Amino acid sequence: MTAYDFTIELFCRVDDVLKEQTKHVLAQLYPSEVVTLGLLQALRGEGNCAFYRWVEKELATLFPRLPERTRLFRLFVQFENLCQQFLAQPTLFGVADSFGIELVHPWRERRTQREVARKGLSNHRWIVGAKLAVVTDDCGQIVGFQVKGANVHDTAFHTLIETWKETMIVLADQGFKAQDPAPKKKAQGKKKKAKQTQGDEAEEVLPTGPLAPTNPVNLKICPKGQWNERMIVETVFSLFTSVLHLKKLTHRLLAPLQARLAYTCAAFNLCTAWNGEVKLQLASFAL
Known part of the structure; x- marks a missing residue:
């Protein structure tokens, strides 16, 4: 064609x-x-x-x-x-993961205050760009997405997962797990008065800071080697890289970048379900 x-x-x-x-x-x-x-x-x-x-x-x-x-x-x-x-409808089980996008060369980082690119880790290496989080259904179709700077942790996308807390169980890796709150520690204080006995010491609870965010109720953290059905999102990211060339973009502002990713997700859903049956293949649609 x-x-x-x-x-x-x-x-x-x-x-x-x-x-x-x-x-x-x-x-x-x-x-x-x-x-x-x-x-x-x-x-x-x-x-x-x-x-x-x-x-x-x-x-x-x-x-x-x-x-x-x-x-x-x-x-x-x-x-x-x-x-x-053009986004897919949620199913019983879904998969969530993040995808790093390089936007600028590290020497050009923070040339302007309006740019969305930030320095962060992606695939165990440093990039200056953005991070795209997607939630797919059990067939690999994209249900929702969210984009933020590459410096944010995957737990920043919990709000995206909570969107389907009543309809879908979302599988994710350890990167989406919220940190357990630190246990409270106790320290011994000084004697209140000289008249108190040697064993009478006041106890003080040390401040532990704000508690870490909790996981959404519909998020299931999958250890390595378990629930390998979530590897379907890696196939999606492979198509993003090899066919849609999404690994490196040139957008500087958030609005154009978010629009480009919205059209990408819509095109992905349309082409993978072109004949009515979902097939994670895009090579025939490469223009």
């Missing part, structure tokens, strides 16, 4: 889901067209300038009213919330 034919079929599937979305009277593109272009960029896995040149060259007849480049990518951020309609 050529890129031209694939774009037409992709637009038809997107428009069936977003058929209730109306076009603004001054807009040049329908919401379905904007979402389709966002999905195409996620599948190509390239930067903004390269993707815009490709659309002008290959799909000019399909999008004759294509807006200017910067305006188009602002529209991607504006219609990012429509990607929520």
